[in-house]
């Protein structure tokens with residue numbers, strides 16, 4: 001495999017694991033919301049249906065690109081379910097803070113990948129761009145429903161950091177090697193709203 005093919009294989013591995021984790025987060029939140037937050041069910045159920053589609057798409061794209069699911073899928077399943085349960089028990093606002101934190105992390109990773117895949121794997125680039133549009137919808141919905149609160153920042157930071165750590169651990173550092181292989185993005189640190197199209 002060329003270094004480029006290795007990076008594409010790692011992109012699929014990271015994304016497939018991430019989507020699996022997202023499914024488990026939303027399923028745990030749905031489980032609790034059936035009892036405590038019925039008004040969130042429509043959003044959570046539509047969102048998890050998107051994540052299931054994303055997970056399947058990445059799984060199907062693997063064979064042709066010499067990629068396989070990451071060895072620590074159980075970690076994603078367990079961690080995702082625990083995070084979903086914890087935030088849903090904390091309340092509706094914690095669910096939205098969690099959704100925004102996870103989706104923001106996903107959005108950033110996908111943006112880097114789209115940049116890398118341009119001219120290298122157009123089919124995968126287009127598929128990821130479609131997925132990114134749905135992830136952005138999840139992010140914007142969550143951000144629009146977050147109420148100000150003293151715990152928001154701490155919870156959001158904890159989720160972002162732990163998501164990054166699990167991504168790194170579960171791929172044995174593949175994500176770091178992937179990021180080193182990607183071109184630097186000058187707009188990467190800018191808030192979403194201020195980026196040029």
Ligand SMILES: [Fe+2]
Nearest residue numbers: 019050051054
């Ligand atoms: Fe997704």
Ligand SMILES: [Fe+2]
Nearest residue numbers: 103134135138
């Ligand atoms: Fe999402």
